Amino acid sequence: MPSHRYRDVYDRVEVPLIHRDWPNARLTHAPLWVPVDLRDGNQALAEPMDPARKRRFFELLVAMGYKEIEVGYPSASQTDFDFVRLIAQTDIAPADVAIVVFTPARRDLIERTVASVRGIRNEVVIHMYTATAPTWRDVVLGKDIAELRELILSGGRDVLEFAGGLPNVRFEFSPEVFNLTEPDFVLDICDRMTTLWDATAQRPVILNLPATVEVATPNVYADQIEYMHKNLARRDSVILSVHPHNDRGTGIACAELAVLAGAQRVEGCVFGNGERTGNVDIATLALNLHAQGVDPMIDFADIDEIRRTVEYCTRLPIHERHPYVGDLVHTAFSGTHQDAIKKGMAEHRERAAASGIAERELEWRIPYLPIDPADIGRGYDAVIRVNSQSGKGGIAYLMHTEYGLDLPRRLQIDFARHVQAHTDDTGLEIAAAELRELFDRTYLDTTAGPVGLKEWRTTDACTEITLSIGTTTEHSEHHGIGPVEALTAALARVGFPVEVLGSTQQSIGAGNDGTAITYLEYRMGERTGWACGRSDSVLTASLAAVLRAANSGPGA
Known part of the structure; x- marks a missing residue:
């Protein structure tokens, strides 16, 4: 390994911090969480979200209880601009949710960004950024420190010119690649920005300090944040924010130590989506607090529905071992682990009975399970069934x-x-x-059941569905949706409402001998279940799976 090509971060950024308070601090309350899935996470997708997916994701974030949401980069794409305008023209954003929009320090892009938020009644944060680290100054921007300082301040003046008179607007500045920038330079430019924007306790400025590319152990980032926390001018008029990435796999640790070091706000993506190895995972951060007895102030009571929505919107699967949300995180395959969990559950029930305290209110101390799966909408079936x-x-x-x-x-x-x-x-x-x-x-038998798919055909404009119900047939036409959605709509019209929660397709074999199978998770009324379909094409297999679900009936 040619390790000699790389330099220790201490050789590049020396933090002038002598006495550290963060090692003795404790996490006692949740910071302000700011999901950036609709901007930073969206930019990292092979297929960026369409307007419907962006809206569905936004509504999920609102339902979970996030009070500040970065919704886009309106000067970068028409889709983002239009989504911000949708917020301005509708009531999809509750009054207590602040809307954040992102812009580089360039006059024309700042003007378009401010145009996108005009008419929004909510509090708005104009988030301006510029890269400040030496390599970015030299290679990307071609500017020395003095030139870069003037570029940033000029952008700050443009923000004031276009948005300074809007009473519901606050300002945020990010020195991109903060963690590789000289501490004295970044402190100077941040102080200049809070002076320019006249930060006050009533109208604080957000200073967001990103670990844009993670390059050091988490204690270094904590030192950098504590140095800023202790030396910023107008500290009482600043909301100190962090935006860690996960290049070294320690984004969670960086964020937690940064909060110990004085950060009040954390930007990230719900399950850690983002460029390269991703942004910090703010769901894991929040549930880590929950596991320590601290209210995360975000609702994860139905984590499987949250996961399904995020997977749908991003078209990215959540790993089975992902903390808290993965399918296997409450499952033990080892016999010794299984035995310990069983004994722990039995002891928990006995303590509850002896104390008169409900099991859901009793202190949780089950081996190998750091939190009660029921807290996040999971039952104990996964452990029990796999054990059995x-x-x-x-x-x-x-x-x-x-x-x-x-x-x-x-x-x-x-x-x-x-x-x-x-x-x-x-x-x-x-x-x-x-x-x-x-x-x-x-899961596959479609020979029995009250409803059948007699015929279907589709064109560019319409899908026609003919169902058989006993001796009668029902024909319907569906515009603007695909065959699977058309079949579920037709079934709902005749009293068989199937809600598709998720589906996975698999091909078995190859060429003319290949078979497609669809595994479908569905809901009918209050009941969820699984159905499968098999055919020589994925689409026909999916239709067969929906039909099997419709015919499953209660108790199947």
Whole structure:
């Protein structure tokens, strides 16, 4: 490894901090969380969000309780500009939610950014940034320190010219790549900006100090933040903010130590999306506080719905081992772990009964489970079902090795319930062939049921659906949506409302012998379940899965 090509950050940025208070500080309350999924996270997507996805994500953030949301980079794209205008022209943003928009320090782009927010009744934050680190000054901007200082101050004056008279507007400045910028220079420019913008306690300026590219251990970032915290002018009129990235995999630690060091505000993405290895994961940060007994001030009571929405909007999957939200984070495969969890749950119930305190109110101290899964909308079924199957041959392994089926993790858990019922009835181990037969009967059989798909066809403008219900048929036409959405709409019209929560497609085999299978998670009324479809095409398999869901009925 040619490690000699790289330099220790201490050789580039020496922090003049002698006495540190952050090592003795404690996290006692939540900072202000600012999700940047709609700007920074959106820019990092191979397929940026369309307007519908941006709106759905924004509504999720509002529902979760975020009070300040960065909604876009309105001078960078028409989609972002139009989304900001949508906020101005509708009531989708509650009155207590501040709207943040992002702009570089360039006059024409600042003017367009301010134009995008005119008419917004909420508090608005104009967030201006410029890179300040030496490599960026030399290679990207081609400016020395004096020239860069004037560029930033000129941008600040432009912000004042275009937005200074708007009573609901506050200002934010980010010295991009703060963590690689000389401390004295960045302190000087931040103080100049708070003077220029006349920061007061009534109208504070946000100074956001990004670890744009993570290059050092988290203690270095903590030192940098504490130095700024202790030396900024007008400190009582400044909201000190951080924006860590995750290049070294320590973005969470950087953010937590930065808050210990004096930061009051954290920018990041809900599940850590962003360029390269991502922005800091503010869901993990918030739930880390929850696990320490500190109210995170954000609602994660239905984390699976949050995950589904984020996956839909970003088109990115959440890893099964992702902290708190991953499908496997409350699952133990090890026999010793399973035994400890079972004993811990039993002891928890006994303590609750002896004390007269409800189990949901009792102190949580279960081995291997740092929080109660019920806090985030999870049951104990994943642990219990996987435990009950851990010695019965490996359902998922057999389905994959014998038949090539890669069942989604939650479908594995659902199927385990059916396998458990089968083995309880027979008292025998279940062989691979029996396992496949049970799977087909449970999730794939479309021969029985009150409703059938008699015919469907689609053109560029319309999808036609013909359903059979007993001896009658129902024909409907659907415009502007695809065949799967058209089928769910047609089923809803005849009393079979299927809500698709998520789907995964898989191809088995290759060429003319290939088979497509769709694994579909759905909701009908208060009931959720799984259905599958199989065909020679992904689309037909998806339609078959929806039809199977419609015919599953309560209790299937």
